[in-house]
Amino acid sequence: MNIVILGLSITSTWGNGHATSYRSLLRAVSSRGHEILFLERDVEWYASHRDMAKPDFCELGLYKDLPDLKSRFRRKIHSADVVILGSYVPEGVAVAKFVLQNAHGPVTFYDLDTPVTVAKLRIGDLEYLSAELVSRFHLYLSFTGGPLLDQLRTEFGVQLARPLYCTADLGVYYPQPMPKQWDLGYLGTYSPDRHRPFEKLLLTPAAMYPKGQFVVAGSLYPSDICWPPNLVRIQHLASAQHRAFYNSQRFTLNLTRGPMAAAGFAPSVRLFEAAACGSAIITDKWRGLETFFEPGREILIATSAAEVSRIIATMPDCQRTEIGEAARQRFLREHTPQQRSEQLEAHVADLLTGSELAA
Secondary structure (H helix, E strand, C coil): CEEEEECCCCCCCCCCCHHHHHHHHHHHHHHCCCEEEEEEECCHHHHCCCCCCCCCCCEEEEECCHHHHHHHHHHHHHHCCEEEEECCCCCHHHHHHHHHHHCCCCEEEEECCHHHHHHHHHHCCCCCCCHHHHCCCCEEEECCCCHHHHHHHHHHCCCCEEECCCCCCCCCCCCCCCCCCEEEEEECCCCHHHHHHHHHHHHHHHHHCCCCCEEEECCCCCCCCCCCCCEEEECCCCHHHHHHHHHCEEEEEECCCHHHHHHCCCCCHHHHHHHHCCCEEEECCCCCHHHCCCECCCEEECCCHHHHHHHHHHCCHHHHHHHHHHHHHHHHHHCCHHHHHHHHHHHHHHHHHCHHHHC
16 A cells, blocks of 8 residues: 555654654564555754654655645545555644645545544634644554543544554564663653642652652643652753663553643553563553553552552562563563554555445
8 A cells, every 4th residue: 555644753762752662563464565655744853853864664755844845745545545644743724624625545544642642623723724624534553542531422423433543563572681770760751730739659659669760751841840869861862862761660651631631542652662671661540551450460559659669669570570571572462563453454454345334
């Protein structure tokens, strides 16, 4: 198939998790013989922090603005077997209208932020999508599963909604023997709706357990945060350094953004990256978690600072290692890029044959 994708970014991981998600998925899709053109708005924020300027698994098209997109890539969009538009694309409403008017094949919306999107649709926020456009997509793919997909159908008239969860590249994320520098680490961009669990499950445990060593990697954190003296700050961690980061921790913390936690069934890309590395993961609690990893055996749930501190201070290394390995094996069985690419391929193939639309 000839696939055109318009996404937030594939060239830079700075301040977003979309890039690593697209990379892992599209590398697997490309390995199955499909041709991919990824179109990305050339903005200064990502241009000055590019860590994959030339992907080797897809063609890259950078455009300056909407007129540039229309003049240079109209034919590519028209001739594609399928066009996929991602969430948070700049001027997304105008881009969607242009794609729907010019695409010859089916058009899919790939929502990497579904709970946020639904919240925006309900209040008429047109940052990257409008309620009027939702029902016009032939397929709505979502990082979030569960009841939210039914809400998209009933509230906004989505024709066909399917989950396509995130994943992690097995060539990048895997176990690597390394000295454990930190007892607990966290990788994530600052988000206001994630700050309370961040304080409860990381900052407070660090203060409660002064013998422990903690690390936080990510950008956009406010300057007024009081960082404990036993916590190391890394402003930005390039994707090439993620594997070493996960493998240098005894435990990895997963925190879910507020809208995702409320919706449930919304695993993060960081969750799968850590699992692929065989890390022992401590996570906040959210609905549907058990459908991805088994609590107590493949993942650890903490609801208080005391629980986090207890796990870090008392769990034997042999048990910690077993939990990390169990998470990795679950990832290999159910959540690899190859499996995600097969799911995407099946959805698109059904659209092209008309069976999904007929159903």
